[in-house]
Amino acid sequence: MKIAMLGTRGVPANYSGFETCVEQLGQRLVERGHDVTVYCRSHHIEYEGDTYKGMHLVMLPTVANKYLDTIVHSLFSSIHALSQRYDIALYFIAGNSPVTWIPRLVGTRTILNVDGLDWKREKWPELAKKYIQFAEYLATKLPNTYLTDSRVVENYYLERFNSRSTYIPYGSDVTILPPGEMLAKYGLEQGRYILFVGRFVPENCIHHLIEAFRALDTDLKCVIVGDSAYAEAYVTSLRQSAEGDPRIVFTGYVFGKGYHELGSNACIFVETSGVGGTHPALVEAMAFGNCVIVNDTPENLETIGDAGFSYSGQAGAPALKEVLQKLVENLDLAADYGERAREYARIHYTWDAVTDDYERLFQETLR
16 A cells, blocks of 8 residues: 555654654554655654655645644645555544545545544643634544544544544554663663653643652652643743752653663653543553553543553642652552553554554555
8 A cells, every 4th residue: 555644743753652653653564565655844853864664754844833833734745645646644633634635636545543632732722722623523524534542532522523433542562671871861770760751731740740759758760751842831830840859850852762761761650641642651651561650531541451550630749649659668569560561551552453453444444
């Protein structure tokens, strides 16, 4: 099949879970003999080659604006795709649904992975929230089909739009690495730190972790990986709230080997996010064998099954502190749950199985 992937920043993955999905899925589709093209945003991707892990790269410009970045690039990509006559155009993010009809003009089948319920994010003003909700409706109408990576989101579309999506989970394959340069750089010891990975935006509730950790009597460290381009005030507030506590380490964005090294050697991973579908960093933390603690959203609870702990997101930092205190005082319990999480991820979240599901969906859509 001739397949295009549109709607993300592109590859090599250097921002979020959907870019990682494109990289992991795309390279496996290439290995299976398919022709894969990834559309990339020229101001985000600095890679200079025109192929990456067997995938063809198309670099196109966009408007570097919080509200227009994604949809403008997806529009340009969709127009470019018309002349390429792809068999399948796979889009990501519900907000891109208004342009998914364009490749269909030349017979390309279009599929949209809608992600989570993005309108719940605090960063969006009311008008943007309304647009995203309308785009969710269009997701059930304009592409040939759409999919979700969360049963909770699948049920939302069924209840709100009387439309059933295809469910395909996220993968969690990781590389286990020993302590190395990354741990040395930040003065970390194997099994002696708590980890968070994600974007620094208010709805990810990183302040829960900082406030809870500062109240703990422990010599463990707290490593916070990530940053944000459009939430400067929140980023500043996080750093200010951590001032004076040398146990809290900010690394900025970390990808590739450094990310895998940090994940491989953490003892506890905390997913504080209060919105979204399946969080890629969470399923990867499970695959690393981290003991996981999650904000008790339905999506997070669905992801971990019985292989982790949760805290009341509504109660916030005090509730998280209780769970953290229990685990830092009993690291053997944390290690036991880390192994349970690793096994759960091995059974439920593998990229090879995810690729099988996507390949099957592509074939069914073409028929």
